[in-house]
Amino acid sequence: MMLELKDINVFIKSSHILRDVSMEVDEGEVVCLIGRNGAGKSTTLRSIMGFLKPETGSIKFMGKDIIGLPPHEIALLGIGFAPEESEIFADLTTFENIEIATWTRKTTRTAEERIKLAYSVFPSLERYKGRKGTEISGGERKMLSIARALAMDPYLLLLDESFEGLSPAIIPQIASSIHQIAKMGHSILLAESNIYHVPDFIDRLYIIERGEIIFSGKPEELKHDRAVLRIVAGAA
Numbered sequence: 001m002m003l004e005l006k007d008i009n010v011f012i013k014s015s016h017i018l019r020d021v022s023m024e025v026d027e028g029e030v031v032c033l034i035g036r037n038g039a040g041k042s043t044t045l046r047s048i049m050g051f052l053k054p055e056t057g058s059i060k061f062m063g064k065d066i067i068g069l070p071p072h073e074i075a076l077l078g079i080g081f082a083p084e085e086s087e088i089f090a091d092l093t094t095f096e097n098i099e100i101a102t103w104t105r106k107t108t109r110t111a112e113e114r115i116k117l118a119y120s121v122f123p124s125l126e127r128y129k130g131r132k133g134t135e136i137s138g139g140e141r142k143m144l145s146i147a148r149a150l151a152m153d154p155y156l157l158l159l160d161e162s163f164e165g166l167s168p169a170i171i172p173q174i175a176s177s178i179h180q181i182a183k184m185g186h187s188i189l190l191a192e193s194n195i196y197h198v199p200d201f202i203d204r205l206y207i208i209e210r211g212e213i214i215f216s217g218k219p220e221e222l223k224h225d226r227a228v229l230r231i232v233a234g235a236a
């Protein structure tokens with residue numbers, strides 16, 4: 001198993017945010033964590049990355065216990081993270097934002113290869129490689145955030161709401177880029193609040209509601225679970 005969360009409980013200040021959350025991502029899998037706003041998706045991803053520390057439970061990445069490691073060490077183990085707010089460097093160019101990721105983690109692929117791969121997945125970033133982070137659109141910032149995480153050459157990518165706030169025209173483009181990344185062999189865990197944005201190529205999904213996993217299975221299994229569908233889709 002590539003990533004394994006077992007019964008994690010996370011508190012922020014004194015609020016109990018994640019309750020016994022367990023989930024897994026296997027090698028080569030694309031897994032989606034679906035839940036309404038405030039359900040606990042970002043908290044889950046931030047706990048995996050080491051920004052939040054669970055009180056109890058375990059998080060294992062490639063067999064290694066990672067709770068307590070600082071975020072940069074977790075990234076170096078091979079987990080790329082594209083946070084909800086993109087968090088790209090606004091003063092750096094698109095190229096520099098991607099290039100930086102190649103410095104931090106060394107892998108068998110050269111920096112040139114990794115930058116080329118990122119551009120092959122997001123061609124518009126190559127067109128705008130000289131533009132600063134402030135000079136590209138919201139959709140391109142989302143792409144850049146994913147491209148930068150990809151340029152780390154990670155085993156696993158965590159993508160937090162990659163489709164949020166984007167125009168309907170750009171959503172299929174980004175979905176197809178994520179599909180390309182999956183086909184390169186990277187495992188992917190993506191968080192999504194809008195069930196209609198969940199790409200059709202995902203292998204498995206989890207539904208989180210008020211900090212608890214209330215469903216886990218394959219997409220076709222969800223279609224038969226009206227009670228859960230009512231929660232995430234607002235209809236049965």
Ligand SMILES: Nc1ncnc2c1ncn2[C@@H]1O[C@H](COP(=O)(O)OP(=O)(O)O)[C@@H](O)[C@H]1O
Pocket residue numbers: 012013015017035036037038039040041042043044
């Ligand atoms: N820094 C914080 N301080 C207090 N509460 C927080 C903080 N961050 C998140 N929360 C709470 O944790 C819950 C889960 O938030 P979050 O993981 O961001 O949800 P999601 O990503 O699914 O929208 C929400 O109720 C939110 O209000």
Ligand SMILES: [Mg+2]
Pocket residue numbers: 041042043084160161
């Ligand atoms: Mg969130």
